[in-house]
Amino acid sequence: MKSKTWLFAILLSLVFFGNKAFSQGPPITADSPIMLGGGTFLMKTLTEIRFTDHGTFTRIPLMAHYLPTSDIVVSVHFPLVLYNFDNGLMEGENGTTFGDLEIMGKYQFYRKDGKGKTFRMVAKTLQTLPTGKELGIEDMSTGNYESYLSMVAGYETLKYGISSELGYSLSPNGNDDKVKLALGFGLPLLKPTYPVNQLNLYFEYDSEWYTETSGYRLLYAQGIQYAVNDLTLEAAVQIPLVQDVHSFRERNYSIFIGTRYNF
Numbered sequence: 001m002k003s004k005t006w007l008f009a010i011l012l013s014l015v016f017f018g019n020k021a022f023s024q025g026p027p028i029t030a031d032s033p034i035m036l037g038g039g040t041f042l043m044k045t046l047t048e049i050r051f052t053d054h055g056t057f058t059r060i061p062l063m064a065h066y067l068p069t070s071d072i073v074v075s076v077h078f079p080l081v082l083y084n085f086d087n088g089l090m091e092g093e094n095g096t097t098f099g100d101l102e103i104m105g106k107y108q109f110y111r112k113d114g115k116g117k118t119f120r121m122v123a124k125t126l127q128t129l130p131t132g133k134e135l136g137i138e139d140m141s142t143g144n145y146e147s148y149l150s151m152v153a154g155y156e157t158l159k160y161g162i163s164s165e166l167g168y169s170l171s172p173n174g175n176d177d178k179v180k181l182a183l184g185f186g187l188p189l190l191k192p193t194y195p196v197n198q199l200n201l202y203f204e205y206d207s208e209w210y211t212e213t214s215g216y217r218l219l220y221a222q223g224i225q226y227a228v229n230d231l232t233l234e235a236a237v238q239i240p241l242v243q244d245v246h247s248f249r250e251r252n253y254s255i256f257i258g259t260r261y262n263f
Helices: 002-015
Strands: 040-052 057-071 072-085 094-098 102-114 118-126 146-158 161-170 180-188 197-210 215-228 232-245 254-263
Touching: 146 180, 197 232
Parallel strands: none
Antiparallel strands: 040 057, 040 254, 057 072, 072 094, 072 102, 102 118, 118 146, 146 161, 161 180, 180 197, 197 215, 215 232, 232 254
């Protein structure tokens, strides 16, 4: 089962590739306020293979993004979830299912450009619909509705990039309400060229405070991204630094494989 999961994730990721990059491309596990031009249509995927003490879970989303203008993004994320429980109350259950559908909107309300640098701010909403099975797999297939609102800010130069996000997730029918704070750093390793030929390193932190259960988790992702012309390939490994949460929310590590293509 695990070998098939890996093969399926890698093959689907390689189908959707490419992105017109800046000095460094967009973050891997975090978000960015940097947007493409109006009228752009973007197809991308970011597969997560999550390893826990309760089993191995894979989310393979097909994400369709459209920019009607240069400061607005609307998108729909169609997730395929593979689950394999090997411990706990659902031990022995495995299969493939459609996960929780996501609808996202972003509006860039502030932008200040300088020579070789830019600072931008974005208001973001992410609505998660309960289309998945009630498997209790966080951010994959919970079967619960969630509403997330946040602010995303980012500063990018030819030498480095910094992005941050602060938001709140509300789950009316569950106990997953939380405050989220993300911080990411991008470091291009090659000099800026045109056509694009860039290798980037990413250092990304994701912290979550569960307001109903008083839990806290801090995740760190180390990523690498290669962009050449219109092609972008990226991968990251995410590990927990702090896990003061219930055992069913604990993670061992996750592997991310992502690609992008914009029209």
